Amino acid sequence: MTPPTTLPLLGPVETSVRGAQAALDDLWAQTQAETRAYTGNIIALTVGRHLARVEEALAGLEGRYAGRQIIGVMDGPPGEVRVQVSLVPQPGGLYIERLRLWADPEGLQGAILPLLRPATVNHVWWGADTRPEGVLLSELTEIADQVIADSLTLDIPPARHYALADLGWSRSAGWREALAQLFDSPDAARQLGRVRELRLTYAGDNDLPARLFAGWVASTLGWPSLEGVTTYRPQDCGRENGDLCGLELRGEGVRFTLRAAGGDLVRSECAWPGMTRRTELNVPRMTLAEGLARVMARPERREVFERAWALARAQLEAERAR
């Protein structure tokens, strides 16, 4: 159980790019902590109006994923770089380093690269809804081990030298596990060959996580495309915008459903000739920080996501072309 932290926030301290490390060292000296988490860097790129939400997500991120958080606010003052550093207490009881930088993209590129803690893992999180471009993104993807982005709307394809990750994909992890559990019984698994159609419902107005989920189902079942076999429908189920509310796999005489039933509870029903099976499952909801932590832990093989992404992306492009 994670105890709530009693440590105070240290900082922020206004400094410069050159003075940032010394300012952080001064803050560390106040903590009398012997341990610093050199576990990696997360570079979160955002704009001023999303800064609070990005910081909220980063605040819940434990140091095991990244001991240094660098937040680049891309609509900062042109021609100058404003830098703030602070030590943020973690739920587990230690501090992580946070550096906030305001500048234009070019300024950020010159500021972020020297501030990266060397020889550790670099996660780049595109936390803005503007399409990334220019030298900033190309430099950062060069040094990135992982790029986290809204992968279906932003033009960031999977690449060989970094792993592409998507928070929408991460947030449906509990539903993937729940669906998999329906087919742990061999008698249920044997019905999968009869499934022909997938119907998904989602909360709010963001259907992108549902599309990635559909891509995963389709690629697992060997469907060559999502066209004509998947439908997406918004629903009010009390879950957060973009979360799944339910799904139905159906085909010749078979039907497998999962439905959100309030709280974390999900009801399932599996039906095929001679069998109706109903159970309840716990599908925990995930905060933005938990989703971020999950993608940074990289629990799944990247090709699984990339296959799902390719199918979802192809369907979106086909819809746009119509």
Added chain:
Amino acid sequence: MNAQHPALAPGADGHNPFRAAMRRSRAPEPATLVIFGATGDLARRKLLPAVFGLWQDGLLGSAFNIVGVGRQEMTDEGFKDYALEALRSSKETDAPQPGSLEKFRELLYYEYGDFSGDEVYDRVRQELDRAGDAHGGRKNALFYLSTPPSLFEPISNGLGRLGLADESEGWRRIVIEKPFGRDLTSARELNGAIHRVWDESQVYRIDHYLGKETVQNLMAIRFGNAIFEPLWNRAMIDHVQITAAEDLGLEGRAGYYEEAGVVRDMLQNHLLQLFALTAMEPPVAFDAGAIRDEKVKVLRAVRPIPAGRVPEVAAFGQYGPGTLYGEALPGYREEPGVREGSTTPTYVAVKLEVDNWRWQGVPFFLRTGKRLPKKVTEIAVVFKRPPLGMFPGGLERNVLAFRIQPDEGVSLKFSSKSPGQEMVLREVVMDFRYDAFGAPLESPYSRLLLDAMLGDATLFPREDEVDCAWQLVSGLLDTAGNTPPQDFPNYPAGTWGPEAADELIGPDRRWRRL
């Protein structure tokens, strides 16, 4: 969509295609956890919180329930209340989500009866039948024996008599808490009794040390890095020290401890497991068969310790009165419930010599005891000195230390130039602390329970491991029992043990100052 030939469709072979890329290779199938001794201390403090945490995290599958079994008469409702109270009062319970405790309550049932009769097992069978109907026909069950050891055999036999070990309607597994026997003979008798009912593949002997993250990290660091393995042999290593020190005394467990003593309580299980993980060869795979094969091989390679060799390779101790944390403490013989003039050892240090190519000539020193100055468990790999002293001052040995608890982590001690005009070397420590991850460590019980539900026995000692471990300590037990030391108590509470332990480690070495 192109329809596939039914025989080629995913799932046609009964395997779940969605599991192929999941975080764990598979989640437990629908199952019932049957806890014998469900109202006991272990179940209340450790098991129920661990199960609740797994369930709340969605890791226990789509259909799961718990049947508590005890000798105490209680209704289902009474047990549900008891379990929820246990969850609310245990420090190990994860923060419940709104409504979670109430939902978890619905999963709980209770049966009671005399463990020597058939009636209670028949009721358990009815519970499995009921769960089977709700779980799609499968009647998978994990039987957890959280009871005194004297009940292991009667419960195992009772389950066998009623056919509950039979796997024709679903998998059946049995988890047995330590101590697994009280000596080699009784362990073999218990194994024999268990195997009359269960196949070895169904038996999960639990040693909670193996569920600790930092014990698993020992394997991660040894076999997940290339730099350590070339050093891990007699060419580079002088000796290895494994310490499990407790600052506590008996804490009301005199009855148990007077019978067990330190060899049964700590050495035969926890310390020998740590030794085996440190000394074993790299396994061919990270799976139950491969890892346990290697552990057995290295345990078999340890030079036997018959009673005649004990004075040469072991030192026993018993604490007398002393002070710790500024408080005066009674000696072992003054503890409530301890026999007058008791000769039960509370400390043991032992030197293990491994007769194989990797470790020939490298002693492993293991020590454990009660009322030592602090609670600490550590494995220290002490390297040889450099062959030539080029600098002023003595040559120090490098030490790679794995701290199991507290301050979990890994440190490397080496010599570095001290700042100044002279070429003076000083020992420094490069330290990785597990808490740098900023994450709380999972309860060992939750990891081991989940593994048992999944059928992964990697972290559970196998029959032959347990047998080898008893063989190794038999001489020590005989000596402690038959030729009681005359000098007990021989170390004051709050000190690092008897002088004989310092003599054991030899003149050019010393125990780590922890």
